[in-house]
Amino acid sequence: MKAVWKFKSLYIMMLPIMAYFLIFSYYPLVRGFMISFQEFRLIGNRPFVGFDNYLAVLRDSSFWDTLQNTLIIGGGTLVVGFVMPIVLALSLNEVFSTWFKKVTQMIVYLPHLFSWVVVGGMWILMLSPDTGIVNQILKLAGAAKPIGFMSSSDYIRWVMVLTAVWKEMGFTCILYLAAIVSINPSLYEAARIDGANRWQQVKYVTLPSLVSTMKVVIMLNVLSILRMFDQIFVMRNGAVANKVDVIMMYTYQKGILEFKIGTATAAGFLVIFATLIITFVTRAIIRYDEG
Amino acid sequence: MKTNKKKVVSSMMAVALFGSVVAGCSGGGGGSEAPKAGEQPKGEEKKEERVLKMMSGVIGGKTPEENTLFEKEIERLTGIKATLNKPASDYDQKLLAAISSGEKFDLLQISKEKMNLFISQGILTDLTSQVKGSKTLQDPEVLPSGEWDQVKTKDGKIYGVFTKFQGGTMPIVRADWLKKLNLPEPKTLDDYYKVLKAFTEQDPDGNGKKDTYGLSTAGSYELQGFFSAAGLKQRYVEKDGKLDVPYATDAAIPVYEWLNKLYKEGILDPNFATNDTGKMRNLFLTDRVGMITYWDAWVGMLNNTRKQQDPNTAFEAKGLPGVAGPNGNYMLRRGDPDVWVIPVNAEHPKTAFEFIEWWHSKDGIILGSLGIKDQDYKMNGDKYELTQAGKDHAQDHGVPFWYNKKVPAPFGLLPGVKEAQDLVMKYASLELTPPKWADAEKIINEYMFKAIMGEMPAADAVHKMRDTLKAQKLID
Numbered sequence: 202m203k204a205v206w207k208f209k210s211l212y213i214m215m216l217p218i219m220a221y222f223l224i225f226s227y228y229p230l231v232r233g234f235m236i237s238f239q240e241f242r243l244i245g246n247r248p249f250v251g252f253d254n255y256l257a258v259l260r261d262s263s264f265w266d267t268l269q270n271t272l273i274i275g276g277g278t279l280v281v282g283f284v285m286p287i288v289l290a291l292s293l294n295e296v297f298s299t300w301f302k303k304v305t306q307m308i309v310y311l312p313h314l315f316s317w318v319v320v321g322g323m324w325i326l327m328l329s330p331d332t333g334i335v336n337q338i339l340k341l342a343g344a345a346k347p348i349g350f351m352s353s354s355d356y357i358r359w360v361m362v363l364t365a366v367w368k369e370m371g372f373t374c375i376l377y378l379a380a381i382v383s384i385n386p387s388l389y390e391a392a393r394i395d396g397a398n399r400w401q402q403v404k405y406v407t408l409p410s411l412v413s414t415m416k417v418v419i420m421l422n423v424l425s426i427l428r429m430f431d432q433i434f435v436m437r438n439g440a441v442a443n444k445v446d447v448i449m450m451y452t453y454q455k456g457i458l459e460f461k462i463g464t465a466t467a468a469g470f471l472v473i474f475a476t477l478i479i480t481f482v483t484r485a486i487i488r489y490d491e492g
Numbered sequence: 493m494k495t496n497k498k499k500v501v502s503s504m505m506a507v508a509l510f511g512s513v514v515a516g517c518s519g520g521g522g523g524s525e526a527p528k529a530g531e532q533p534k535g536e537e538k539k540e541e542r543v544l545k546m547m548s549g550v551i552g553g554k555t556p557e558e559n560t561l562f563e564k565e566i567e568r569l570t571g572i573k574a575t576l577n578k579p580a581s582d583y584d585q586k587l588l589a590a591i592s593s594g595e596k597f598d599l600l601q602i603s604k605e606k607m608n609l610f611i612s613q614g615i616l617t618d619l620t621s622q623v624k625g626s627k628t629l630q631d632p633e634v635l636p637s638g639e640w641d642q643v644k645t646k647d648g649k650i651y652g653v654f655t656k657f658q659g660g661t662m663p664i665v666r667a668d669w670l671k672k673l674n675l676p677e678p679k680t681l682d683d684y685y686k687v688l689k690a691f692t693e694q695d696p697d698g699n700g701k702k703d704t705y706g707l708s709t710a711g712s713y714e715l716q717g718f719f720s721a722a723g724l725k726q727r728y729v730e731k732d733g734k735l736d737v738p739y740a741t742d743a744a745i746p747v748y749e750w751l752n753k754l755y756k757e758g759i760l761d762p763n764f765a766t767n768d769t770g771k772m773r774n775l776f777l778t779d780r781v782g783m784i785t786y787w788d789a790w791v792g793m794l795n796n797t798r799k800q801q802d803p804n805t806a807f808e809a810k811g812l813p814g815v816a817g818p819n820g821n822y823m824l825r826r827g828d829p830d831v832w833v834i835p836v837n838a839e840h841p842k843t844a845f846e847f848i849e850w851w852h853s854k855d856g857i858i859l860g861s862l863g864i865k866d867q868d869y870k871m872n873g874d875k876y877e878l879t880q881a882g883k884d885h886a887q888d889h890g891v892p893f894w895y896n897k898k899v900p901a902p903f904g905l906l907p908g909v910k911e912a913q914d915l916v917m918k919y920a921s922l923e924l925t926p927p928k929w930a931d932a933e934k935i936i937n938e939y940m941f942k943a944i945m946g947e948m949p950a951a952d953a954v955h956k957m958r959d960t961l962k963a964q965k966l967i968d
Binding site: 245262325329347349351352353439440442443456458460 | 606763837927930964
């Protein structure tokens with residue numbers, strides 16, 4: 202307590218932050234948790250129903266369908282979204298022309314700044330079967346008929362994965378480029394003296410130096426797998442909804458469209474629990490705490 | 493020091509637990525228990541203050557500033573001091589957040605679908621006796637008697653009163669293209685095929701390019717006019733207490749095959765699955781497509797938009813009744829009505845009902861359509877004159893059309909609307925939308941698109957659709 206008293210001014214400075222988290226994060230979380238055990242009515246009393254809402258979610262086949270979609274699309278985004286920025290960063294690192302490097306970096310970073318409403322709309326347009334640029338190119342390449350990428354259940358999950366990766370690739374690439382810049386040049390020098398060529402320098406110096414950044418990127422991406430929403434909301438359509446609706450779409454449907462707040466909150470907390478488990482498992486697998 | 497630390501930690505834990513218990517016990521919704529549905533709130537005997545707190549999605553001004561003027565106009569015309577909450581977007585989310593956080597409203601404007609949901613939660617005031625005792629609302633000239641069936645519950649109760657006339661949807665054709673290509677109005681599926689094919693192949697816009705489509709839709713948004721050929725109603729039907737989806741029956745197969753033929757031959761817009769209604773309308777307005785499936789009101793708006801761009805345009809949109817079924821009947825879709833409802837915790841329910849009655853009077857209708865006096869329109873003697881703001885607001889402040897026959901539209905109806913509305917009144921009926929519709933819709937859409945786009949033979953798609961709906965207990 203003496204220490205607390207000694208640094209009281211610092212503790213007082215912490216109070217607004219603590220109040221912020223208590224009011225805007227923890228209080229709603231506790232309220233939400235309570236609601237997930239209630240039969241929710243918009244007006245009036247809300248009787249406790251135990252685990253009924255959780256059981257309703259777990260017994261709902263559409264919840265499991267959306268979970269499957271989440272894992273497929275999220276898993277795909279995680280894998281491709283992990284590899285592509287590294288490839289891009291390593292490629293850009295090999296470019297000697299500074300202006301070309303900077304322009305490319307800016308171009309690949311730009312999509313990160315736009316909302317999914319813009320990016321999604323743009324891709325819907327580009328993938329259109331009649332006027333879309335992708336089908337025009339395929340036509341020039343000799344494709345017999347246009348492909349309805351956005352309405353075909355064979356392509357749509359790939360579209361979701363690749364557009365998600367495309368949007369965030371430039372941003373993640375910057376993290377890697379920053380890490381590459383901070384690699385000690387003497388390591389490359391030593392490698393060159395040992396006779397390493399460019400590829401061997403990448404393999405034995407650059408990549409091992411990026412491991413801690415890779416771990417951060419993986420953790421950030423894992424945390425966002427189950428929270429996918431904006432992209433799906435913008436890019437889905439009736440023809441492919443069954444293939445792309447993810448868990449957050451399920452909570453949106455139950456909560457906002459059907460006003461079943463108890464069920465939606467229970468599904469939301471299942472997502473939180475699942476995220477916690479996935480995060481701990483990932484931390485253990487990648488040995489996040491070991492440098 | 494160690495003991496002190498323990499004390500601090502345990503005190504914090506106690507505070508956190510206490511907070512959780514308080515939060516959990518508060519029950520939400522303002523803390524007080526709401527009266528049961530149908531019960532009149534206490535204090536009704538007392539003279540009620542003529543104050544009204546409302547929330548609406550479309551009724552009101554077009555900007556926050558105009559909303560304030562809207563409130564003042566209500567007060568000028570009725571003497572009721574109104575507060576109108578009209579969110580600019582995401583109405584359902586904001587409505588949900590406001591009510592569940594305990595905010596009390598006297599009047600809400602919601603769709604019939606939401607009304608059913610609120611009824612099931614027991615949070616709406618039963619208005620049956622008030623509606624039956626209301627001279628204004630019982631006048632068939634003000635609200636046609638038959639229309640009440642749309643909002644009645646199974647046990648005949650009324651919880652919501654119409655805010656406006658809600659139209660329906662239908663195929664809308666470029667009548668000028670029909671004339672130009674010398675084609676008669678289509679009546680059967682074969683006729684429709686011939687017309688749509690001609691629209692695609694015979695250069696109806698005369699630009700020398702083959703850049704038009706016969707038909708466009710926004711997803712499977714409105715195909716009722718074509719499924720009418722097989723006598724099939726969209727969404728659900730209830731027969732002998734059992735729920736069924738007509739689009740998932742064998743009778744629907746020929747219609748899917750017909751749509752697939754359109755898609756395969758490039759007559760149906762290839763983007764129909766990803767189109768939203770805006771894109772569909774734009775295709776129609778920019779001479780790219782000869783037929784769309786949309787609302788009656790839009791017949792007039794489409795005609796008006798083109799007329800504004802070019803007063804000499806030949807453009808003519810016209811509503812069609814679709815295809816007659818095996819028994820000779822047409823089957824169109826009526827839109828779910830929007831209604832005024834009074835929540836059970838309303839503090840001024842009498843004033844709210846008074847407002848509902850007034851909303852159907854001449855003054856109420858003019859406010860909901862033309863808008864606010866001296867802002868949207870001016871009076872020149874007894875003639876209405878729209879201001880520039882009024883012109884921009886297109887005579888729609890939540891009520892583009894109304895039931896009351898005693899109040900004629902001050903500027904008449906836009907071209908083509910009257911005929912389209914007549915088709916709706918003659919052939920359109922409401923859909924049955926049970927609570928699990930959102931889940932069923934996904935399955936229906938998936939196989940519907942597969943059949944139309946030829947990813948699956950129509951018969952297989954229908955059987956798979958039916959099997960999946962059954963397996964998920966979405967049909968009986």
